[in-house]
Amino acid sequence: MIRHLGALIATTVGLWLTPSSALGQSTQTWDALPVRQTQPELAIRVGTKELPPFISIEPSASPYGYSADLWQTIADDLALQTEWVTYPSVSDLLTGLENGEVDVAIAGISITAQREAAGFDFSYPFYQSGLQLMVPKPETTAITLTSSMLNWHNLRPIFLIFASSTLVGGLIWLVEHKHNEHFSGNPIRGVSQGIWFAIVTLGTFGYGDVTPTKFTGRFIATLWMGLSFFIVADFIASLTVHQLSENQLNLEALGGQSVGALEGTTGEIFLQSQPVKLITYPTFEAAVAALENGEIKGLVQDAPALRHFINLNPGYFELAGDLLTNEGYGIAVRENDANLLEAVDQLILEYQQQGFLQQLHHKWFNEVGVLAD
Structure with missing residues (x-):
C-alpha cells in the first residue's frame, strides 16, 4: 500500500523504492496517489497497441499520438514514471492487463458491457467514437460517367422541364397566334416560339424577343414564372440527392x-x-x-x-453511410485498482472542463472534434 503521509516520511520513501516488477499485481491498490506534487515518481507499466492517430509506434521511440499525449499528461500530474508495453491487438492488450503484465491499458479501447463483465473497469470516456464502414472508392471512367448521366434520376428532371415547357409553349401559342406576329405562321413554328419563350422565362434569361400581348397570355406567363422557381429547385435537388445517394x-x-x-x-x-x-x-x-x-x-x-x-x-x-455504433474510448484498469481509476477519472474530467481534450483533438485530427459529454 502506497500512502503519502507527511508524518511518515521513512515509510513513504520505502514504498516509493518498491521495484517496478512489483507493480501490476492484484495486491497493488494505488492508495493516495500524489496529484500535481513534486516528489519521486512511481513506476507504472502502461500497455497499448498501434491505432493512429491515437497511438503510433516506431522502433526505439516512445508511442505518440492523441492517447499517448493524454496519458503522459496524466502521468505527469500523478507523478508516475511510465514504462510502455506494446501489444499486437486489443485482445492481447486486455489479456496482458488481466494477467498483471501491465497496470493500465490505453489506445482507442471502446467501453463495452462485455469488457466490464470480463473484469475490467474503464475511466470516464475521453473520446466519443463509433464504428463505420470503409469501401473502395469507385473509379470514374467514360462508361461509368455516361451511365450516370443517362440514369433516370438525372433524366427525370430534364424530362419534366421539357414537358412543362412544351405545355406552356402550346398554351401561349393557342392564345397569341391570331394577333401576335411572334407566334403566327404554321403551328410548328408558332409552338416552337412558345417553347422558346417558356424556356427563356424558366431560366430567367429574359431576352424579351418573344412576349405575349393579350391578358390571357400574360396571365399564363405570370403563373409560369411562379411555377418555374419550383421546377428549377426540383431539378437541382434531384441532381444533388442522387449524387449524395451514389456516395452513400x-x-x-x-x-x-x-x-x-x-x-x-x-x-x-x-x-x-x-x-x-x-x-x-x-x-x-x-x-x-x-x-x-x-x-x-x-x-x-x-x-x-x-x-x-x-x-x-x-x-x-x-x-x-453513417456511424454504425456509438462508442466511448476509455482507459482500462483491473477491477481492484479503484484508487488509480478514481485519480484518472478526476483528471480526465478536469481536462475536459479546461478544453485540453479539445486541444488534443485539434492537434491530432486538425479539426474540431466530438468529445464525450
Missing part, C-alpha cells in the same frame, strides 16, 4: 457479401449480428490489403482511425 453505400447494401473486421475488436462483435459474411484479420494492414484486392467488399473499424487513414491515402477508399 451502406452496410445494408452489402448483405450476404464479405465484410472484414479486426480480430478481437468491437467491429468483429458488431458484424457477428449483421447479415454479412464476416472475415477477420489480425492487423489493420492485412484487412486493408484484402479490401484493396477485392477479397472483401468493406471494412468495419473505428471511424476516427478510418478517417485518419483515408486522409493519408486519398483517392483509394471512402467512408460509406
